[in-house]
Amino acid sequence: MTQPARPAEGAPGLLSSAGRVFDLSLGQMLWSRRSVFLGVLLGGPVLLASALRIAATLYASGLKINGVQAGGSAIFGMMIWLLYLRFIVPVLGVFYGTSLIADEVDDKTITYLFTRPIPRSAVLLGKYFAYLVCTVLLVLPSVMLVFFLVVPTGQGAIAGAFPSLVADLGMLAIGLAAYGAVFALVGTTLRRPLVLGLVFAFGWEPAVLLFPGYLKRLTVAYYLQALVRHEMPQDSAVSMLMQVFREVPTVSTSLLCLAVIVGLTLWLAGRAVEEREYVLEQ
C-alpha cells in the first residue's frame, strides 16, 4: 500500500523531479515490448507508402482511386486522415497514456517512485513528457517518410504540399499531447483504464461526431480535425455522414480548447496521483 506523502524539505522541485523521471522513463518506454507494437503500427504506413511509390513508378498511368487519377498530395492527405488521425494517434494515446501510472502499479514498482522525495505529480508529469517525446519522435519521422514517398507520385509537388506537411506535423504532435493527457487522467483515476480508453477513442468519439449537437465538443477529435488542412475523405457512409454534420471550429478556438484539455486533464491527473491511495495486489 502506498500512501500520499509530502516531499521532504529541500527536495527537488516539480519540474526538475519530472525531468529526472522523464530521463528514466524515456529509455524504458522506447525499449519496452510496447515499442514493438508501436514499430508495427508506424511501420505500416511507411510500407504502404513504399508500395504505392513502387506501383506509381511501375505503372505510368499512376494511381487510381475509384477510377479517378489520384495525386500524391491527395493520397497523403487521405493517409493522414485515415491512418494517423483516426487510428494511430488515438491508439498511441490510449496504450501509452493509460499505462503511465497503471504499468508501475501492475509491476508493483510504483512504491519505488512514490517513496522518493519528489512530488508524486512529478512522476506523472515526467512519464507524460517521456510518452510525448517517445511518440512524437516515432510518429513524426514516419509521417515525414510517408510524405516524401507518396507526395511526388501522381504529379504531386513537394513544394506545394510542404505547408500542409508542417501543419500536419504540428497537428499530430498536438493530438498526441491531447490524447496522452486525457488517457493519463483515465489511467490514474480508473481501475480498468485500457478498456474505457478504447471505448472513448473508438466508440464515443466517432459516434458523437456523427450527430449534430453539442456533444461532439466533449471529444478531442472535434478540435483536432479542425487543424487538418486536407479534405476529409468520403470513403464510407460513416465518413459522408461525418462530413454532413461536420462543424469546424476556428483554428484559434481549437488550439485554445486543446490547450485547455491538455492543461486541465494533466492537472486533474496530477491531483489524482497526489491524492489517490494505490493498493498493490499481493
Added chain:
Amino acid sequence: MTTRTRYFVIVSVLVLGVGLGTGLVAYYVGFPAGALGRQGGPEELAYVPRDAAAIAFANVHEIMTSELRQKLHRALPMQENGQQELQNQTGINLETDVDRVVACLYPDRDGTNTPGAGMVLARGRFDEVKIEALMRDHGAHVENYNGKRLIVADPKDLVDAGAGDIAAHGHSASLSLSFIEPGLAAIGSTKLIRSAVDLHRAGNNPRTGLESVTGNDALMNLVREMDSGNVWAVGRFDALTAHTRLPEAISSRLPAITWFSASGHINGGIRGVVRAEARDDEAATNLRDVVRGFLALAKMSAGSRPELQLMMQSLELGGTGRTVALSFSVPAEVFDVIGAVTNKGFKPAH
C-alpha cells in the same frame, strides 16, 4: 539517458530535420524538376509553365521510323526540299536528330489580347553552335538568363537584319531559343523560355508563383490518359476559342466544350481517339447527336469509295455523361489504296 536511447533520439531528430530542411528548400527556392519522383507524361512537361491552355506531344522518332511513314514515303515520293533546307541551315535532320517534341500554347498570357504565346521543347541531337550562328545571322542577339544562353530575336532586330517579313507576319512579341539542357531545345516566346529556364533551374516554387503544368491537375489528368499514343494534344477548348478571332456566326455555333483531347498511335496504320468534355450532360448529348449526324453522312458518302469504307467502319462514337469520344482506326491498307490512287493520278501521260 542510455546510449541507444540517445542514438534513437538523434536519428529521429535527423530524419525530421532533413525532411523539414528539404521541404523548406523546395518551398522557398524550388526543387529541380524530377528530383523526387517520376512525372507522368513526357518529362519535358516539368518545364512547361502551369497555365498552359493546350499541350501537344509528338514522338517524332517513332513516327519517322513507323511503317506508315515508310509506306507513305514509298507510295507518295514527295519533294523533300524543305527537310533538306532545314538540315543545311541548322544541321537538324528531322529523320534522325529529333526524338520528341512537346508544344504548349498560352492564349493571351499577358492580358494584351494578342493571339497568344507558345513554346516548343524539342528533345534530340542539335548542333548548338550552328543554330546559334544561324539565328545571329538573322539578327538575333544572345542574352544570359539564370546561367543559360538565350538567343533572343526581337521583332526590331528581325527588321534591322532584313527579316522584316517574319516580324511583319504577326510576331510582335520576341522569340527566343535556349538549350535548357544538353539535347533539349526550347523555342518560343521569350517570357515562356525564361519561365522554362527558371523551372529547370529550381523546379516548382509556389512562393514565387512559378509552377509547372505538372501541378495543373485538370490538364495532367488528360495527359496521363494519353500514354498509349505517340502523338497527342490536350487542352481547354473554351480558353482557345475565346481568344481566336472567329466570325460571330461560327463562334456562336461552336459546341459548349470545355476540354478536348486527341490521341493517336501511328505505326502500321493510325488509330486514335478524339475526346471532348462538354459543359454539361445536355451539351454532350447535343454534341453526340451532331457527330452522329456527320458520321452517318460520311458513311453514306464513303459507300461509293471503297478506299474510305474501311476507315469509316472503324469510326465509333462513345463516351458517357459529359464526355463525347470518337475513336477511329485507319488500317495500313487504306494508305496502300490512297497511294495507288495518287500514283495513278501522277503517272505521266505517254
